Amino acid sequence: MWTLQAPQPVQHFHHPVHAASQRHATVAFRPSTTTDNNQLIQSLCKKGSFKQAIQVLSHEPNPTQRTYELLILSCARQKSLSDGLAVHNCLVDDGFDQDSFLATKLINMYYELDSIDYARQVFDKINNRTIFVWNAFFRALTLSGQGEEVLDLYRRMNRIGIPSDRFTYTYVLKACVASESLASLLQKGKEIHAHILRHGYETHVHIMTTLVDVYARFGRVSNAACVFNDMPVKNVVSWSAMIACYAKNGMPFEALELFRDMMLETTDLLPNSVTMVSVLQACASLAALEQGKLIHGYILRKGLDSILPVISALVTMYARCGNLELGRRVFDQIDKRDVVLWNSMISSYGIHGFGREAIQTFKQMIREQISPSLISFVSVLGACSHAGLVEEGKLLFNSMVKEHRIYPSVEHYACMVDLLGRANQLDEAAKVIEDMRIEPGRKVWGSLLGACRIHGNVEFAERASQRLFELEPMNAGNYVLLADIYAETKMWDEVKRVKKLLEARGLQKVSGCSLIEVGRKIYSFTSVDEFNPQIEQVHALLLKLSAEMKEKGYVPETKAVLYDLDTQEKERMVLGHSEKLAVAFGLINSSRGDTIRITKNLRLCEDCHSVTKFISKFTNREILVRDVNRFHHFKDGVCSCGDYW
Ligand code: ZN
Ligand code: ZN
Numbered sequence: 001m002w003t004l005q006a007p008q009p010v011q012h013f014h015h016p017v018h019a020a021s022q023r024h025a026t027v028a029f030r031p032s033t034t035t036d037n038n039q040l041i042q043s044l045c046k047k048g049s050f051k052q053a054i055q056v057l058s059h060e061p062n063p064t065q066r067t068y069e070l071l072i073l074s075c076a077r078q079k080s081l082s083d084g085l086a087v088h089n090c091l092v093d094d095g096f097d098q099d100s101f102l103a104t105k106l107i108n109m110y111y112e113l114d115s116i117d118y119a120r121q122v123f124d125k126i127n128n129r130t131i132f133v134w135n136a137f138f139r140a141l142t143l144s145g146q147g148e149e150v151l152d153l154y155r156r157m158n159r160i161g162i163p164s165d166r167f168t169y170t171y172v173l174k175a176c177v178a179s180e181s182l183a184s185l186l187q188k189g190k191e192i193h194a195h196i197l198r199h200g201y202e203t204h205v206h207i208m209t210t211l212v213d214v215y216a217r218f219g220r221v222s223n224a225a226c227v228f229n230d231m232p233v234k235n236v237v238s239w240s241a242m243i244a245c246y247a248k249n250g251m252p253f254e255a256l257e258l259f260r261d262m263m264l265e266t267t268d269l270l271p272n273s274v275t276m277v278s279v280l281q282a283c284a285s286l287a288a289l290e291q292g293k294l295i296h297g298y299i300l301r302k303g304l305d306s307i308l309p310v311i312s313a314l315v316t317m318y319a320r321c322g323n324l325e326l327g328r329r330v331f332d333q334i335d336k337r338d339v340v341l342w343n344s345m346i347s348s349y350g351i352h353g354f355g356r357e358a359i360q361t362f363k364q365m366i367r368e369q370i371s372p373s374l375i376s377f378v379s380v381l382g383a384c385s386h387a388g389l390v391e392e393g394k395l396l397f398n399s400m401v402k403e404h405r406i407y408p409s410v411e412h413y414a415c416m417v418d419l420l421g422r423a424n425q426l427d428e429a430a431k432v433i434e435d436m437r438i439e440p441g442r443k444v445w446g447s448l449l450g451a452c453r454i455h456g457n458v459e460f461a462e463r464a465s466q467r468l469f470e471l472e473p474m475n476a477g478n479y480v481l482l483a484d485i486y487a488e489t490k491m492w493d494e495v496k497r498v499k500k501l502l503e504a505r506g507l508q509k510v511s512g513c514s515l516i517e518v519g520r521k522i523y524s525f526t527s528v529d530e531f532n533p534q535i536e537q538v539h540a541l542l543l544k545l546s547a548e549m550k551e552k553g554y555v556p557e558t559k560a561v562l563y564d565l566d567t568q569e570k571e572r573m574v575l576g577h578s579e580k581l582a583v584a585f586g587l588i589n590s591s592r593g594d595t596i597r598i599t600k601n602l603r604l605c606e607d608c609h610s611v612t613k614f615i616s617k618f619t620n621r622e623i624l625v626r627d628v629n630r631f632h633h634f635k636d637g638v639c640s641c642g643d644y645w
Contacts, residue, residue, distance in 0.1 A: 037056055037059060037060040037063075038060065038062075038063060038064050038066070038067045040053075040056055041053045041056050041057060041060065041063065041067050041070070041071065042066065042067055042070050044056065045070035045071060045073070045074045046070065048074075050074045050075075050077075050078050050080075050083075053070075053071060053074065054071070054083055054086070054087070057071065057087070057090060062094075063090070063091075063094060065096065065099060065101065065102060068087065068090075068091050068094075068096060068102055068105075069101075069102065069105055071087045072084070072087060072102070072105045072106060072108075072109045073105065073109070075087055075109055075113075076108065076109040076112040076113065079112075079113065080113075081113045081115060084109055084110070084113055084115075085118075088106060088118075088122075091106075097125065097126075098126060098127060098128060100126060100128055100129060100130045100132065100133050101132070103122050103123070103126045103129075103133050103136075104132045104133050104135075104136035106118075106119070106122045107119045107122050107123060107133070107136040107137050107140050108136055108139075108140065110122065110140070111139070111140035111143060111144065114144075116140060116141065116144045116146065119137065119140050120137075123137045129162075131162060131163070131164075131165055131168065134153070134157055134162065134168065135165070135167045135168055135171060137153070138150050138153070138154070138168065138171035138172060138175065139167075139171050141153075141175070142171050142172075142174045142175045142178050143178075145178055147174075147175035147176060147177075147178040147185075148175075150171065150172055150175035151172065151175055151176070151185075151188050154168075154172045154175075154192075158195075163199070164195065164199065166201055166204045166206065166207055169192065169195070169196050169201055169204075169207045169210075170206050170207050170210050172192055173189065173192055173207065173210040173211055173213070173214050174210055174213075176188060176189045176192070176214045176217070177210070177213050177214055177217050185218070186218045186220070189211075189214040189215070189218070192211075193211055193227075196208075196211070202230070203232055203233070205231065205233050205234065205235055205237075205238060206237075208227055208228075208230075208231050208238070209231075209235070209237050209238040209241050211224075211227050212224045212227050212228050212238065212241040212242055212245060213241050213245075215227065215245070216241065216242075216244065216245030216248060216249065219249050221245060221246065221249050221251060224241075224242065224245045225242065225245075228241075228242040234266075235269065236269045236270065236271065236272055236275065237274075239258070239262045239266070239269065239271075239275065240271070240272065240274045240275040240278065242258055243255050243258050243259055243262070243275060243278045243279065243282075244274065244277075244278040246258060246278075246282070247278040247279070247281045247282045247285070248278075248281070250285070252281075252282035252283075252285040252286045253282075253286070253522070255278060255279065255281075255282035256279065256282050256283070256286075256288075256291065259271070259275070259278075259279050259282075262275075270302065271302075272304075273304055273307040273309060273310050276295070276298075276299055276304055276310050276313070277309050277310060277313045279295055280292065280295060280310070280313040280314060280316070280317040281313060281316075281317070283295060283317050283321065284313075284316055284317040284320035284321060285320075285599075286515055286517070286522050286599065287320060287321045287322060287515060287517065287597055287598075287599040287626055288321065288517050288520075288522055289318075289321035289322065289323060289517060289597060290517060290520045291517075291520060292317045292318065292321050294520075295317075296314060299314070308334075308337075308338050308340065308341055309340070311330060311331075311334055311341055312340045312341045312343075312344040313344075314327070314330045315327040315328075315330050315331050315341065315344040315345055315348060316344045316347075316348065318330065318348075319344075319347075319348030319351065319352065320348075320351070320626065321597070322595075322597050322624040322626065322631060324348060324349070324352050324354075327344075327345070327348050328345070328348075331344075331345045337365075337368075337370070338370070339365070339370050339371065339372065339373050339375075339376060340375075342361065342362075342365040342370060342376065343373065343375050343376050343379050345361050346358045346361050346362050346365075346376065346379040346380050346383060347378075347379035347382065347383070349361060349383055350379055350380070350382045350383030350386055350630075351382075351386065351626070351629075351630045351631050352630070352631045352633075352640070353386050353387055353630060353631065353640050353641055353642075354383070354387065355383045355384050355386060355387025355388070355389045355392070356387070356389070358379070358380055358383030358384075358387075359380060359383070359384070359389070359392055359396070362376065362379075362380040362396075371404070372404055372406070374406060374409060374411070374412075377396065377397075377400055377406065377408075377412055377415075378411045378412060378415060380396055381393055381396060381397060381412060381415035381416065381419065382415055382418075384396065384415075384419055385415055385418045385419040385422060386629070386630050386641075386645075388422065388423055388642075388644055389419075390419060390420065390423045390425070393415075393416065393419045394416075397412065397415075397416055400412065407437075409438070410438060410439075410440070410441050410443050410444060411443065413432060413433070413436055413438075413440065413443075413444050414443040414444045414446070414447045415447075416429075416432050417429045417432055417433060417444055417447040417448050417451070418447040418450065418451065420432065420451075421447060421448055421450070421451020421452070421454075421455075422451055422454060422644070424451075424454075424455050426448075426451060426452070426455065426457055426460050429447075429448055429451060430448070430460060430463075433445075433448065440467075441471065442468060442471045442472050442475075445464045445465075445467045445468050445471065446464075446468060446478070448460060448463075448464040449461055449464040449465055449468060449478065449481050449482070450481065452464065452481075452485055453481050453484055453485055456485060456488050456489060457485075458485060458486070458489060458491070461481075461482055461485045462482075465478055465479075465481070465482040469501075473505065474505065474507060476502060476507040476508060476509055476510060477510060479498050479499075479501060479502040479507065480502070480509050480510075482498050483495050483498040483499060483502075486498065487561075510601070510602065511526050511527065512526065512527055512577060512578040512579070512600065512601065512602050513525065513526050513578055513600070513601045514526075514578040514579040514581065514582040514598050514599065514600045514601075515582070515598065515599045515600075516582040516585060516586050516596070516597065516598050516599075517597060518585070518586065518589045518590065519589075523582070523585060525578040525579075525581040525582045525585065526578050527573075527576045527577055527578050527581075532585070534585060534588060534589075535581075537588055538581050538584045538585050538588065539581075539584075541584045541587065541588060542575055542580055542581070542584050543575070545584075545611075545614075545615060545618065546575060546611075548618065549611070549614045549618070552614070554610070554611070554614055556570075556571045556574055556575070556607055557574070557605075557606040557607040557610060558570035558571060558573070558574055558607065561573050561574060574605070574607045574608075577605060577607070577608050578600065579598055579600050579604065579608045579612070579625060580608055580611060580612075582598045582600075583596060583598060583611075583612060583615060583623060586598065586623075587615075587619060587621070592620075592621075594621075595621075595622040595623070595624055596621060596622070596623045596624065597624045597625075597626075598623070598624065598625045598626070599625075599626045600625060600626065600627045600628070601628060602627065602628055603627050603628055603629060603645070604625060604627040604632060604645065609632070609639065609643070609645075612625065612632070612634045612639070613634055613637050613638060613639055614637065615634075616634035616635055616636060616637060617636055617637030622634065622635050623635075627645070629645065630645060632645065
C-alpha cells in the first residue's frame, strides 16, 4: 500500500511546520485513502514515531477525533509545543474547535507543556463546555499553582448551574491547598465541604482525603480529624494525610500514635514514602531517637531507603535527635543527592554549631554542580550565625546575587540580622534592615529583638518591639522578650508596663516545656509538673546538686525571672525550670555512660545553661539539649555552643 509514487496534491496545509516536513513526507510515505491515513497516523503515534505521524497529517484531508486525540497525547509526551500548536491549528481548521472531548485533551497537553495561557484560550473559546472541560481546566490551573482562579471559576460554574462531580471537588479542594494567599480560603474550603455533604460525596475517599489536606493546611486539626474519623473507607493516602496534619501542626505525639493505629488496623495497607516522611518529622520534633531508629529499620525492610525525600527526612531526624554522625552516615550512603538532601545536611551541621562543616558541605554541593536554592542559603547563613562566623556569612550573603542570581528573601535578611546581632554588631544589623529592598516583616525585627535580649540593648529593643507589636500584636513572645530586657537592666516600671500590655491583650506567656526520652517513652516536663510520680525525687536531687554546686562557686543566675522578688524566691523559681527537672529525671532513670537528651520549646536560660554545665562535670555525663534554636552538647563542664547562643 505504501509505495514511492508521485505525490498527490496536498489538500490540508495549515502550518509552516507541515510545509517544511511535507517534502520529506512525499519521499517516505505515499498516502492513499482517508481510513488508511487515519490508521497510519494512529499506529505511528502508538509506536512513538511521532514526527512521521505529523508528516502524514499534512496529507490527510479528514483526520478523525481519535487521530487528533493520539496526536495531542504524542505532542505532550514529546514535550513539543511547536508541534502541539500545529496540531491545534489543524484541528481548528477541521472544525473540531467546539469538540469538548478534544478540548480537554488540549488543555491537558498545554498543562504538560507548561503553557497554561494556551490552555486558557482553549477553555475560553469553547461554548458547550461539559464538566470534563471544566475539570480539565481546574486540574491544569491547580497543578500550575493558580488556585485562586480555580475558586473564582468554581463560583461561576455553580452560578450557571453546572453540577460538580467527584473530580471537580478534588480539584477545587486541591486549589485551596495550592493557593498562595491564605486569606478567606479557609472559608471557601468550608463552603466546598458543605457542597460535598449536600451532594452526597462524603463516601469518596479521594475527596475526603483532600479535605483533610485543606484543613491541615489551615491548622484546623480538629476539623481534619473529624473528616478523617468519619471516612467509611480510608486508604494509605488518607492515613498519610492525617499523620502529616498532626506532624506539621505541632502534634508529634498524635502523629506517632496514629501511625501505630495505622499499622495495627490495616495489615493490608503499606505505608508509603509520604507516610514515612511525616513519621520521621514527628520523631525529630520529639527528639525521639530510639523510635526514630526503629522507623529507620522499618524503612530499610520496606525498601523505602532509596527515596530521596525519605533520606532527607532521615538525615534531619538523626540530626534533630542529637545524633549528627548517624545522619551523616545516611547522607554518605547516597550517590545521587538532590538539593533538598544537601540542605538537610547543611542545616544539621548548623543546629549543632558546626559552622565550618556547614560551609564546607555547601561548597562541596556547588562543586558537584547542584545549584543552591533559597533554602540552601537560609541553612548555611543560619549555620554561620550559630557559630559566630560573621565574615564568612557576609561573603555568602553577598554571593547570593553576584554568583547565583538569587535575590535574598526576608528569611535571608533575618539570618544576617541574627548573625550580626548575636556578634554584638547591632549598628550594622540595623543598617542591613535600613538597606532592605523588601519590607522587613516580623522575622527580621524578631531577629533584632532576640539579639538585643542577648546583649541587653534597650534602645534597639524598643525600636524593634514597637514594629513587632504592630505586626503581630497577639504574639506573647515579643512582650516577654522586651520585659526580659527591661528586667535585666532593672527597669522595673517598664517591666510592669509591658506586663500590663500583655494582660490587656489577654495573652499568656508560653510556658517552658522540656521532653526527654527514657526507654523509648517520651516524658514531658513543665515548671509546674506535679504529675510525674518521681517528681519529689527529682526536686530532691536538684536541691542536693544545687547545694554542692554552690560550694564550688555556683551563683544562680536569676535575671530570667520577671518578678521583683527576693533572691531566695527567684532562686527557687529558676531551680524549677522544666529543663532542670528533665535533666534530673534523666539522671535518675538512666545508667552511667548513657547520654541524656532533652528538647526544650524555648531558648535555654542562662541559669539552666550554667547548671547543666556543672552537672555534666559533676556526674561525668554527656547531656544534649536542643532548645528552640540549636543544640547544646554539655560535656566535662563545657558546652559546644561556647556560651554563645
Ligand atoms: Zn532555665
Ligand atoms: Zn550551650
